[in-house]
Amino acid sequence: MIPNPLRDPRDRRLPRVPEPCALVVFGITGDLARKKLLPAVYDLANRGLLPTNFALLGFARRDWGDQDFAELARDAARNAARTPWREEVWERLASSVRFVQGSFDDDNAFDELANALADLESSHGIGGNAAFYLSIPPAMFPVVLKQMQRTGMAESTPDRWRRVVVEKPFGTDLASSRELNELVDSVFSAEDVFRIDHYLGKETVQNLMALRFANTLFEPIWNGHHVDSVQITMAEDVGIGGRAGFYEKTGAARDVLQNHLLQLLALTAMEEPVEFSADEIRTEKLKVLRAVSLPEDVRTFAVRGQYEQGWLAGQRARGYRQEEGVDPESTTETFAAVRLGVETRRWAGVPFYLRTGKRLPRRVTEIALVFKRAPHLPFADTDTEELGNNQLVVRVQPDEGVTLKFGSKVPGSVMEVRDVSMDFLYGEQFTETSPEAYERLLLDVLLGDATLFPRNAEVEASWAVIDPLEEFWAGGTPEPYRAGEWGPRAADEMLAAEGRRWRRP
């Protein structure tokens, strides 16, 4: 960055504002763009975090003028914006919004897009910088990337940067993700590729690093000497919604386990990075992902399930096979649980239990460290009957915060110890002003800060974990569980086999 006389490292009031640039969104009419991206762009503009010269370019197949697009974008932003609506902010943004219509295999459309970008350079002074957001099915990637290569849009030069943002899924297995990575890397250089895992944009996930590395309290016990096991849960109460086509091919393991859960595992288990920079953090995460080991007894320690008809939150819920667009004989899993190990000195022998599922009783994501029991209890056995393991729980969503569970004496004349929990809530009332994950991540892309984005080596290492599981599961039928239950019985048995049980989140 060129030095600016007005900038002062001690001056922490001034926000980080990206250089002049354009954001090009492919698939701007899609769900993600309307529900997350456009509102995030508005919120950034409203908070004054977009550069002076900024333009938004939408590309989609629909036959629209700039006007129609501006209308849609306005409605989308207005419906989902986090910050108060201010018409004048939107108007200003709208004046730099362009729409390019065309299909992805249409050479003319991409020439037009390249021209529009060049026009914006002179009319809006975006300085040639652009980020391309691929909010499109991965099957379309090759066509779009080829087109970008053909028109020369993807080239970063010393004068300008060009970045690409890729949404998950990053492939469907190791081979396809390698293929995808090679394809993307052949068009963009590796440091210009940003893979969005929106979980990493959440405050609590970033707070996990603060919790671990800014305090002296937790790090000494953050290892296999004190930790008995780690449970990482991401539960959703919703079904598959309208995404049957996508979900049938994907399943819970590929959809969630491969990315979100393994990233949370990496952040939980990683060593302290040398410094808080993108490269160092990603290096440490990669080390953990490479050290992940699969259970030897896959049959017991890797469970997948599929929800059946049941009741959830007082409403009847359909079974997965009855969902619209799903094969009545489908063997796609909607629940996956697995016991992983991390083969490092710090974590040797500590099981990491990961689970995710749809149509579980509530929407919750959390990381729970379950500590070993005290080696000796000076109390009578009957005194500590109700005492469980101490736990440190990082609640990612909802109610972002931290819970510490420990034993305490029950007030009264007898000695009786039972579990109580102490809550730290940086959530609820207070998070309404903390930025939405997409807002944060989008800003980071424009700033070129890759700290919160997984590197392709991480993605590949994650697939290396998932592939053997998928291989084992292939051809089998997932265990059924009723909608509104915490997964199939086999998942409970998986922990019971080692004398543990799932924490109810």
Add this chain to the structure above:
Amino acid sequence: MTTLWDTTGSAVVKELAAQRRTGGAVLSGVALTLVVVADEGRVTEAEDAATTAAEQHPCRILVVVRRQIDAPVPRLDAEVSIGGRLGPGEAVVMRMYGRLALHAESVVLPLLAADAPVVTWWHSDPPSRLTTDALAVIADRRITDSTVAADQMRALRTRAQDYAPGDTDLAWTRATGWRATLTSALDSVSGRRGDAVQVLGGRIEGDPGAATAQLLAGWIQSRSGARLDVVQATRHAGPSGIDSVVLQLDQDEEVRVHADRRGGAVISQPYRPDATMALPDRSLGDLLGEELRRLDPDEPYAEALEVTTGVSGLAGRTGVRSHVWVDPAEQDGAGSGAVDAEQVDEGSPHGAAPTVPPTSEGTDEVALHGEHDTPDPTAPETSEAVR
């Protein structure tokens, strides 16, 4: 919410504890205590702002309203609420009458959240020497607002003379948006050139009497070394007192940023079309929220204040203040500032100014002997230690 009429500090502490118990786990993380000193006329405004700020930073809000210092009998009325009209956290609004108003800290001290930083904000005219207010001495950060003063420049000079690290002023916070916009404007010039930019001079058009405009000029000067004046704008400048900023750059270029009065700023620079950036008028709560974000000394503010007022050596001052007892009733004129005990010689008309006595005995007749209208049922037995 509970209102306690004619009460005592310990009753307020008890009520807060009681509400925490019965209210359930409403709030468990308190990052700081925010003490708000406000006039009766501005108390609603201050409460609204504190509520907004509390949504961003979990804090305990203690609003102190000092009323009728000359009232014969000291009295404390308090409103205690958790998760009520004053936001999600704990809040106590206290109205103090009579001599008690001069001993507000005696009520505030036991109410501070344990070992959490304290921020005191005066939404009124602050004392010219903050050390004379015990509520400033207990605070880690002290927030004043020079823009509420009748003579803003004089208020700024007072703040500079009295400055200690940890002081800050909302007039400075009001400049943040402008500072961000100007920085971003220079970024875009240097981005175009591919080379660094130098600021050689310029001017701020606006209200020369506005503290924010002056601080902004001071800041640009402290950063660039160039000379900058605040000149009267042709049209009425907005609440910040800044209408536009013109910066003379090297290579004979000029950047002009001016408020469009629709929540934006238009940036004009050579070889580029005009660009607009968000520069909204910010609410008091939003400004306060920015202040609570960081509690460490604000060096850029100190430097800007130095240049603006010509008072030097701000950065080297110690951040520790000790309380100087001043009785306004014994002052000759209001606003003349306090006098240090050591500075007053025997010949002074009102004798040596009293320092904080080792005991409170005998120093405050009314506070000691004034009686409550009704006996306080919650007051502890005299023999019992006060919790």
